[in-house]
Amino acid sequence: MEAIKILGTDDTPGIVLDAENDVFEISGRSLPEDVTSFYEPVLNWLDEYSENPKPKTEFVFKLTYFNTASSKVLLDILMKLEDIHSTGKEVLVKWYYPDDDEDMQEAGEEYADIVDVNFEQLSC
Template structure:
């Protein structure tokens, strides 16, 4: 599958979807002007990937900020991963949050409540 590598800006996240190197990650800030068109290629990619998923898919979210419109699209990504998990694939979500950011930690907890998929919360120190 083709590699998706989007470099983040001050309003769009960095996205890497790279099967060969086993990197699946969304990080940074997300408040795109048009959320649907930003996330569409990512969701399409995941849809195609789900049929030929690697032995284990570890998907990392390392966001520092996302707006409510993006939160809906992030759930769509998680729902795709949930589908994969339900169809027997090995999937793990890693939700990274800055150690002093309760809101981002809580956002992870809420997603973990909504989707039925192995979900790890990981705090990290901001430099």
């Protein structure tokens, strides 16, 4: 599967989805002008990946900010990971938050409540 590599900007996150090298990561800031079209390739990639996922998927979220429209799409991404998990494959979400950012920590806890996937919270 072809990898996705998108460099982050001050309003869009950096994204690496590289199954071959086991790197799945979204980092930085997310307030794209058009949330739907920005994340569409990511969601499509995950759909394709979920047809034949690795035995273990470790997905890293290292976001410093996301707006409410992005929060909805992040849930869509996590629900795709939940689908992979429900087929018996191992999925671990590593949720990084700046160590003084309670809101980002809480956001991770809320997602962990909603989706049935293993979450690990890490401060950075």
